[in-house]
Amino acid sequence: MNDVFNETIDIRPVGHVESHCGNPEAMPLGGRQAVIRLRPDYEPALLRIREHSHLWILTWFHQTKRSILRVRPSKVNPDMPEYGVFSLRSAARPNPIALTLVTLYKVDGCDLYVSGLDAVDGTPVLDIKPYFEEDIVFSPLTPYIPPSDRDTQARLLRGQALTHHGEACLGLELGVRMALLAEERFGQLQSPALAISVAGDPCLADVLQGLTRARLANPPRFSFTASEGANVVTWSKNGRTLRLSVRPGVDLAQAQSASPAEIFLLDENITPGSGR
Numbered sequence: 463m464n465d466v467f468n469e470t471i472d473i474r475p476v477g478h479v480e481s482h483c484g485n486p487e488a489m490p491l492g493g494r495q496a497v498i499r500l501r502p503d504y505e506p507a508l509l510r511i512r513e514h515s516h517l518w519i520l521t522w523f524h525q526t527k528r529s530i531l532r533v534r535p536s537k538v539n540p541d542m543p544e545y546g547v548f549s550l551r552s553a554a555r556p557n558p559i560a561l562t563l564v565t566l567y568k569v570d571g572c573d574l575y576v577s578g579l580d581a582v583d584g585t586p587v588l589d590i591k592p593y594f595e596e597d598i599v600f601s602p603l604t605p606y607i608p609p610s611d612r613d614t615q616a617r618l619l620r621g622q623a624l625t626h627h628g629e630a631c632l633g634l635e636l637g638v639r640m641a642l643l644a645e646e647r648f649g650q651l652q653s654p655a656l657a658i659s660v661a662g663d664p665c666l667a668d669v670l671q672g673l674t675r676a677r678l679a680n681p682p683r684f685s686f687t688a689s690e691g692a693n694v695v696t697w698s699k700n701g702r703t704l705r706l707s708v709r710p711g712v713d714l715a716q717a718q719s720a721s722p723a724e725i726f727l728l729d730e731n732i733t734p735g736s737g738r
């Protein structure tokens with residue numbers, strides 16, 4: 463039997479990344495638009511690729527240090543503790559294979575136009591696999607590593623909301639703003655102890671369910687009452703409550719850029735001894 467740890471594996475790139483970003487340090491969290499340029503003889507392997515909106519891209523982060531086994535996710539948040547590299551998706555790892563979920567928006571011959579790719583210009587592409595509906599885990603257990611920069615967190619939450627909800631409507635903008643306020647007070651939005659009750663716009667409810675992964679049951683963390691009137695969302699965790707009521711007449715532009723106090727009426731309560 464071969465000694466697997468001394469085996470050499472023969473991998474040849476199937477293509478490379480073309481991006482306006484050439485510096486890994488400058489790559490924004492969540493990646494950016496890029497073109498994956500495949501070797502022309504692999505074009506037959508792209509048959510029916512347009513049936514997919516999302517792809518897993520495996521690349522080789524050739525500039526990374528392969529001897530590092532523990533890192534702090536400093537690009538996301540320098541205040542976080544160290545993690546083993548197998549517990550993060552840091553570039554540093556023994557085999558610097560990067561795995562990124564991208565949105566495919568155009569195919570032109572052997573060129574795939576994608577967004578959300580975190581590989582810099584010139585990165586070798588090892589493989590492309592489709593993302594399937596079965597890949598989803600709706601409410602997984604993950605460590606809480608919030609970006610220390612609030613604008614970055616707003617951008618990432620908005621991206622998640624768009625992926626989940628599929629349109630940039632008023633409900634989406636309001637939901638993202640609410641989620642940011644709730645996260646500042648309660649921490650991780652996916653926490654099993656955080657419950658959300660929405661009355662109002664179904665779009666708002668859909669966005670908040672997507673961002674919090676709150677299920678209707680098992681355990682019940684989410685409830686929704688559709689109504690044509692006011693949008694009111696109540697967040698509660700460990701006896702603490704935050705109620706956000708959308709002020710009448712708030713439009714899309716205000717929802718995107720006005721201050722929280724201009725968009726919402728805030729009502730915060732701490733109920734002593736309440737275990738809810």
Ligand SMILES: [Zn+2]
Nearest residue numbers: 629631633665
């Ligand atoms: Zn909508």
